[in-house]
Amino acid sequence: MNGECYFCHGIVSAPEEDHIWLTEHDSHEVYMHEQCASGHNVIEREQDSTGELLITCPECGEVETV
Ligand SMILES: [Zn+2]
Ligand SMILES: [Zn+2]
Secondary structure: OEEEEOOOOOEEEOOOOOEEEEOOOOOOOEEEEHHHHHHOOOEEEOOOOOOOEEEEOOOOOOEEEO
């Protein structure tokens, strides 16, 4: 499965580690490269031990944990 990066319109592939998929949103699916997301300040890495990524959906503004 492939999607199009929200920012650069390049290919985003599901299994790639630095490719981000937001698919559980009501009316839209958003795909992006981690690099593009960080360039647009929609991504933040937790500073605690989990090191989880917090993604702000550029469509609806909801924050997702990846
Ligand atoms: Zn991109
Ligand atoms: Zn959304």
